[in-house]
Amino acid sequence: MAQAVAHFLFSAFLAAIYRDRRIKDKNKKKFPLHYVLFAGLGGLLPDIDIILFFFLYNFGASFEEIHRTFTHALIFPALLLLLSFAAIPLKNKTLGKHHIKIHNIFLALAFGSLTHIFLDAILIGENIMLFYPLSDFATGLDLVRYLPEFLSYNFIPILDGILLLLWVVYLEWKHELMPFGQLR
Helix, strand or coil, X not given: CCCHHHHHHHHHHHHHHHHHHHCCHHHHHHCCHHHHHHHHHHHHHHHHHHHHHHHXXXXXXXXXXXXXXXXXXXXXXXXXXXXHHHCHHHCCCEECCCCEEHHHHHHHHHHHHHHHHHHHHHHCCCCECCCCCCCCCCXXXXXXXXXXXXXXXXXXXXXXXXXXXXXHHHHHHHHCCXXXXXXX
């Protein structure tokens, strides 16, 4: 299972690449970097079931009954996508001085949660129930198990480090990070 850093950075990195490669310079204001942040937060969102477990534990729920069920199923990003469509009539309503649109926030969250599910499905074993609650069939590629044992044990922390390094290099390359302590 990928950790929080990998889930956040993988989703944010893909959204940033899409923004920088597909959106023309004159339309960058329609896709501010804030949506990249929401995509990253969406990458963390499916693991909210871990917090839910802490509340339901006192009522006899086990971790396996809660984690990787509803929030790790395809229905979860689909619901966020439906919320995005439902918020389209509010397209003239914006949040903050950057004019962030509510329906785009839900769209970014849906994208991020979908990347979370994808990352878990390819990295871990048969623990992802993609069609829950319709089916409890669990699947997963578990690509980590094909690595040598010494590497598979450390792969997830290494992945976090590599993604963090790539993210910082990408930000410096595309967005010219300012020197430490300098304010713009």
